[in-house]
Amino acid sequence: MAEREAQVELPSLGLPDDAFEQRRPLRGQITKREVRAVSLYLLGLRGDSVVWDIGAGTGSVAIEAGRIARRGSVYAVERDPDSTGLLCRNVERLAGCNVKVVPGEAPQALESLPDPDSIFVGGSGGQLAGILDAATARLKHDGRLVVNLAALERTSEVYHWLKDKGMVVELSNINASRGKEMPDGTVRLEALNPVFIVAAQWKEQAP
Numbered sequence: 001m002a003e004r005e006a007q008v009e010l011p012s013l014g015l016p017d018d019a020f021e022q023r024r025p026l027r028g029q030i031t032k033r034e035v036r037a038v039s040l041y042l043l044g045l046r047g048d049s050v051v052w053d054i055g056a057g058t059g060s061v062a063i064e065a066g067r068i069a070r071r072g073s074v075y076a077v078e079r080d081p082d083s084t085g086l087l088c089r090n091v092e093r094l095a096g097c098n099v100k101v102v103p104g105e106a107p108q109a110l111e112s113l114p115d116p117d118s119i120f121v122g123g124s125g126g127q128l129a130g131i132l133d134a135a136t137a138r139l140k141h142d143g144r145l146v147v148n149l150a151a152l153e154r155t156s157e158v159y160h161w162l163k164d165k166g167m168v169v170e171l172s173n174i175n176a177s178r179g180k181e182m183p184d185g186t187v188r189l190e191a192l193n194p195v196f197i198v199a200a201q202w203k204e205q206a207p
Contacts, residue, residue, distance in 0.1 A: 036060055038197060042144065171196065
């Protein structure tokens, strides 16, 4: 109970990466704070949003989404048992009761969830086509879909697939660097892996 109460004292947006328990050695299973901030913005979250975080990893996006959508519900879907354990511990320590862990592989694990206002896809486990099918079928008409990708070829496929579905699609590339202090006291920039962000929403119906 004390751990759940402690999360109220943290900011609604901007948790540092080291606030989340991660697998060691690190294998890139966390959405870095710079990419996380842009992705959360593009999700268009409201206080009562229903959110799917598919491929939740250790829960960085799901937890911060839950802190914004405090009256809503966030479903953190993760198929990897090792990551699910970390995810559960991070949710217990940092999230409110509106963040729910859903162990299982998407798209099958999505079937029992309520229709979402916002969907974040951070990992697909090789099931991206099925996940996008389920996401576009279930996303509410005024909802937002955000997909994070590492490869340009896959990014292009997702971009055009969503456009062919009749969605309004935008593409961003986040190239971030962090300062690293050297032994002599100087500071150099250390680049993070670039991430492509595809964001989509349905076109507005003509009156």
